[in-house]
Amino acid sequence: MADPPTFDPDAPTVARLHLDTRQPVVVSALIAANVLWFVAGAGAALRGGHSLRQYLSGNQSELLHQFGAVNGGDLLAGEWWRLLSCCFVHIGVIHIAVNMLALAMMGPLAELLWGRWRFVAIYFISGLAGSCLAMALQPEASLAGASGAIWGVFTSLLAWVLVFRSHLPPNLARHWLRRLGLLLAINAGVSFLPGISWEAHLGGGLAGFLAALLLNATRTPQATWRIVAGVLAAALPIACVAALVYATHHGKAWENFRYEIAAEAEAHARNEAILTSWRSFAQEVAPRMNQLSPEAVKAVELQAVALLMIPTERRSAETATEIKASLRKLKGVADEAVAAATPQSGLDPFEKKREHARAAAEARSQSFALLLAMLDSPGVPNNDAWSTWGQARRTATTHWEQYLN
Numbered sequence: 001m002a003d004p005p006t007f008d009p010d011a012p013t014v015a016r017l018h019l020d021t022r023q024p025v026v027v028s029a030l031i032a033a034n035v036l037w038f039v040a041g042a043g044a045a046l047r048g049g050h051s052l053r054q055y056l057s058g059n060q061s062e063l064l065h066q067f068g069a070v071n072g073g074d075l076l077a078g079e080w081w082r083l084l085s086c087c088f089v090h091i092g093v094i095h096i097a098v099n100m101l102a103l104a105m106m107g108p109l110a111e112l113l114w115g116r117w118r119f120v121a122i123y124f125i126s127g128l129a130g131s132c133l134a135m136a137l138q139p140e141a142s143l144a145g146a147s148g149a150i151w152g153v154f155t156s157l158l159a160w161v162l163v164f165r166s167h168l169p170p171n172l173a174r175h176w177l178r179r180l181g182l183l184l185a186i187n188a189g190v191s192f193l194p195g196i197s198w199e200a201h202l203g204g205g206l207a208g209f210l211a212a213l214l215l216n217a218t219r220t221p222q223a224t225w226r227i228v229a230g231v232l233a234a235a236l237p238i239a240c241v242a243a244l245v246y247a248t249h250h251g252k253a254w255e256n257f258r259y260e261i262a263a264e265a266e267a268h269a270r271n272e273a274i275l276t277s278w279r280s281f282a283q284e285v286a287p288r289m290n291q292l293s294p295e296a297v298k299a300v301e302l303q304a305v306a307l308l309m310i311p312t313e314r315r316s317a318e319t320a321t322e323i324k325a326s327l328r329k330l331k332g333v334a335d336e337a338v339a340a341a342t343p344q345s346g347l348d349p350f351e352k353k354r355e356h357a358r359a360a361a362e363a364r365s366q367s368f369a370l371l372l373a374m375l376d377s378p379g380v381p382n383n384d385a386w387s388t389w390g391q392a393r394r395t396a397t398t399h400w401e402q403y404l405n
Helices: 025-047 052-057 061-066 072-076 082-088 093-114 116-137 147-167 170-190 198-217 223-250 252-291 294-308 317-340 350-376 383-404
Strands: none
Touching: 025 052, 025 061, 025 082, 025 093, 025 116, 072 082, 072 223, 072 252, 082 116, 093 116, 093 147, 093 198, 116 147, 116 198, 116 223, 116 252, 147 170, 147 198, 198 223, 223 252, 252 294, 252 317, 252 350, 294 317, 294 350, 294 383, 317 350, 350 383
């Protein structure tokens, strides 16, 4: 497709075809920009400790996003500039090689036929339109590549041949149309391969064809039509973005996407709540519960029981003071555990562990309070006192076992 046009002596002049015979610098600049941006990504992969091999094979989605790839979430976050930046990001060395080869083959001819500024307009309008259609129909996808813009360049060639067909030698016009038709069929088939955005290709191709027709209309000698065509050409990218905005609010794909985003956000929030609750439990509850285990409190309980079996007048005051101090300390730990184990987020089944911890700490606090009350009372406790304390102790042990499970 890169073959330069040939004309016989009777063919229209270069001026009548509006050809730009200058060196095609725009194509070279675009190829250089794409390649340099890809190389910059490779450098970032090396500096960031990423695998260069994975980057070259297109398996570094996080880095590609950092360099300008776009998805629906970015648009929801207000990063609409990515609709254009993604046109300079490529998913691996094969992707950029294929796209730059296509641009190198068709770009110089398109720049010759349309001129520099019209070629620039066609390229960027097509790239933007491809991104808009792709995001409108598949917001969940991660989009990158210059394919939409290149499809616009391709269809602009088709538009040129159709517009100037009557000015070309019949054989040349038919030859170009056949080649363009063949390329169109091949590329249309490729567009439906896995991992390729046919939406970007379609959007870029349609916009490139329409932009080319409008920009060509600005060449007309009639001032009114030039103004109308110019305004419509300028409005084309605005219309593409406006259509995407409409799709984000009313499109079925975006309705599903927003639902998935909301579900993911809810799941993330739930996971964060569980993690926060678990950290709180591990730091505030578990250490205190360890101090309240049956084994940890058994020694103090046995000392208190042994002391209570001795008549009041025969008890060692020093021993009684030490035991009471130990019981008050343990009761304080139990009361702190009760406060710390209060359910926070209502997350089952984790919150059941908090409930059992709280119940065990409450029962343990009660058992310590009963022992302290018996130690402060004269004489040996009666059977009712022992029964009440034993019940509190057994309740604490039962909830402790449930807490462990």
